[in-house]
Amino acid sequence: MGTSAIIILEKENNQGFDAVSVNYDGYLNHTGRMLLQHYNSVEKVQELIQLGDLSFLDQTLQESIFYHRDRNESWYNNNPRQSSRLHDLTMFDYSWAYLMDRDGTWKVAHVGMGQDSFELLTSKHTDE
Helix, strand or coil: CCCCEEEEEECHHHCCEEEEEECCCCCHHHHHHHHHHHCCCHHHHHHHHHCCCEEECCCCCCCCEEHHHHHCCCHHHHCCEEECCHHHHHCCCCCEEEEECCCCCEEEECHHHCCCCCEECCHHHHCC
16 A cells, blocks of 8 residues: 655645645655655646646656556546645645645645644655
């Protein structure tokens, strides 16, 4: 069974949040590391989210596996989610939540353990 995560982007001007899920290797030393090292700008995360839900996140969008693009699964079931409230996106059955705020800073919460507050994501987290 995979470790699920949600990747969330905070929109500018308090316009809410966009998000996609990743179903495998969502833990800190994989998905956390990929986001911190390779998806380190708002523009890159926007491109990622536009492709919908993922099976697996890799160093590039081309190497990552997206359900709709790569497996021809329904866009309806795999399109990005939007919400005006962060809690609405993290209350589902995910182990980890990764949030890029509007300033381009990654934050993380271990929502699978009931943690609902985000802390700064650093290489200290991803090297554990």
